[in-house]
Amino acid sequence: MMKLERLSFGMGDRFGYQGKAQLQAIIQAKETGIDIVPIWNKSFREHQFVHTSPDAVREEADAAVEALGWTGSYFVDADHIGLNNVDHFIPSSDFYILDVADFTGKAASAQDTEAFMSKFSEYTGTLEIPGIEAAFKIDRERLWAIADKYLLAVKEAGRIYRHIESAKGRGNFITEVSMDETDDPQTAVELFFILAAVSEEGIPAQTIAPKFTGRFNKGVDYVGDVIQFEKEFNDDLAVIAFAIKAFGLPDNLKLSVHSGSDKFSIYKPIGDAIRLTGAGVHVKTAGTTWLEELIGLAEAGGEGLLIAKEVYRKALDRMVELCEPYSAVIDIESSKLPGVEEVNAWDGKRFAASLRHDQTCDAYNMHFRQLLHIGFKIAADMGDRYLNALKEYEAVIAKHVSENLFERHIKRLFMTDQAEFSQ
Numbered sequence: 410m411m412k413l414e415r416l417s418f419g420m421g422d423r424f425g426y427q428g429k430a431q432l433q434a435i436i437q438a439k440e441t442g443i444d445i446v447p448i449w450n451k452s453f454r455e456h457q458f459v460h461t462s463p464d465a466v467r468e469e470a471d472a473a474v475e476a477l478g479w480t481g482s483y484f485v486d487a488d489h490i491g492l493n494n495v496d497h498f499i500p501s502s503d504f505y506i507l508d509v510a511d512f513t514g515k516a517a518s519a520q521d522t523e524a525f526m527s528k529f530s531e532y533t534g535t536l537e538i539p540g541i542e543a544a545f546k547i548d549r550e551r552l553w554a555i556a557d558k559y560l561l562a563v564k565e566a567g568r569i570y571r572h573i574e575s576a577k578g579r580g581n582f583i584t585e586v587s588m589d590e591t592d593d594p595q596t597a598v599e600l601f602f603i604l605a606a607v608s609e610e611g612i613p614a615q616t617i618a619p620k621f622t623g624r625f626n627k628g629v630d631y632v633g634d635v636i637q638f639e640k641e642f643n644d645d646l647a648v649i650a651f652a653i654k655a656f657g658l659p660d661n662l663k664l665s666v667h668s669g670s671d672k673f674s675i676y677k678p679i680g681d682a683i684r685l686t687g688a689g690v691h692v693k694t695a696g697t698t699w700l701e702e703l704i705g706l707a708e709a710g711g712e713g714l715l716i717a718k719e720v721y722r723k724a725l726d727r728m729v730e731l732c733e734p735y736s737a738v739i740d741i742e743s744s745k746l747p748g749v750e751e752v753n754a755w756d757g758k759r760f761a762a763s764l765r766h767d768q769t770c771d772a773y774n775m776h777f778r779q780l781l782h783i784g785f786k787i788a789a790d791m792g793d794r795y796l797n798a799l800k801e802y803e804a805v806i807a808k809h810v811s812e813n814l815f816e817r818h819i820k821r822l823f824m825t826d827q828a829e830f831s832q
């Protein structure tokens with residue numbers, strides 16, 4: 410059976426030119442003794458926006474691996490798929506994120522709910538989970554409410570899983586179940602019974618992506634209560650360890666953190682928790698790489714800087730339309746955005762400094778950064794002009810892409826205490 414290793418790092422690449430630069434960051438981690446499995450992820454929606462196909466991600470990953478002589482494992486992730494679009498990803502992917510968030514909050518059939526209730530009623534009463542201090546009190550009503558909220562979603566995950574299994578064969582791909590794109594975070598108890606249902610559906614999930622507390626805005630730092638996040642994250646780790654034994658789930662089942670790009674303030678709690686428990690984690694990033702492309706173009710000057718400025722100008726013009734699909738994951742205050750004339754007067758260094766995610770830099774502007782994050786559609790509309798610039802300025806862009814992933818992301822997540830990861 411294909412098995413996902415303890416530490417994995419998801420990387421999205423809107424235009425498919427940065428695979429090598431991204432892999433370089435993983436290689437750099439390996440050179441310092443940290444084994445991380447690279448996973449290239451791209452959702453159906455993103456493919457539509459950029460007019461690419463899932464096969465292109467496979468080609469990009471294979472080419473990067475070949476070029477850099479990477480001998481470790483790596484995966485190509487069908488990111489946030491459902492029954493309606495999974496078929497596009499069957500030939501090229503070996504990692505599937507079954508997104509069933511839209512099926513949460515809707516009740517399963519009475520028969521299914523009854524079956525779930527009778528199967529798991531042994532957990533009503535006082536539920537103690539090793540690693541979580543306070544015991545949970547669970548009565549029938551509470552269990553019923555959890556089934557009402559999540560059972561249908563897990564059943565749907567089962568349908569998607571079986572569809573993929575029938576096409577690819579059992580054990581030939583990694584499965585993740587995701588419910589992160591919902592409004593309410595899932596509690597530890599809810600996660601426990603979600604995993605019960607996952608096992609009952611026969612889904613060999615190796616990662617699970619719950620919705621955590623707080624806001625995971627695109628490309629900027631976590632907004633929320635870090636202490637609360639840390640408690641939730643640790644409770645979830647305890648639930649997973651317990652559920653693996655209780656329900657016979659894959660022993661490498663781990664948490665998956667979505668919208669992981671640039672969530673610097675929760676990287677330390679995540680790193681601390683996995684170092685302490687020995688648990689694994691999958692952290693997904695995506696748009697942060699596109700923003701490094703823009704930073705590289707700006708710093709390159711000439712046509713590169715012209716493109717970066719044009720992307721901003723057009724993103725400002727089309728702000729309402731661009732923001733619409735992302736309203737739950739961006740917070741842009743228009744009054745904090747620099748005007749077009751001001752930006753046109755900037756040199757490349759100034760543009761890059763406003764965009765680069767360095768919170769200690771006075772020029773850094775998180776509103777500017779978020780708008781450009783969703784502005785990748787403008788670059789997609791530029792077509793060959795944009796792609797040619799990526800080729801022309803490849804060297805400077807690649808340096809920024811690698812450095813960002815390694816220095817700002819991987820180091821902060823995994824390198825507080827290298828020794829513990831080097832075994």
Ligand SMILES: [Zn+2]
Pocket residue numbers: 489587589590618667668
């Ligand atoms: Zn997600």
